[in-house]
Amino acid sequence: MKKTSQLRLTFRDVLPYIHLGQCHYNAFLVGDVYSEVEYVEGCIFNGEKWLQHAWNRLDGDEFDLSYQLHFPHLLYCDRKIEVVGTLENLEGLGYSFAPGFAPLVEQRHRLAVRNRC
Secondary structure: OEOHHHOOOOOOOOHHHOOOOOHHHHHHHHHHHOOOOEEEEEEEEOOOOEEEEEEEEEOOEEEOHHHHHHOHHHOOOOEEEEEEEOHHHHHHOOOOOOOOOOOHHHHHHHHHHHOOO
């Protein structure tokens, strides 16, 4: 996990829009504004339990603006990646980022069920 100061982009354009409790939207916003940034969804361990979470990846380096700004003490917690890709690639696979979208981990299950022979 990297801090954004260690990456080639600064993300200053989106920092005012990164809100507490909105990790999926925050990661989507970063991927939408910066098309080369991948959206990552999975789980994080906060020291007590595993929680669904979303963050981003650039050039193979993962970063998490939600936690960097609001929970810096959890920035380096254990993570499990479930779904990753640019927004364009994920939409091409059938995932939806429409308003109120379900987490991609849940959508992945629905897509697998729908695509069965």
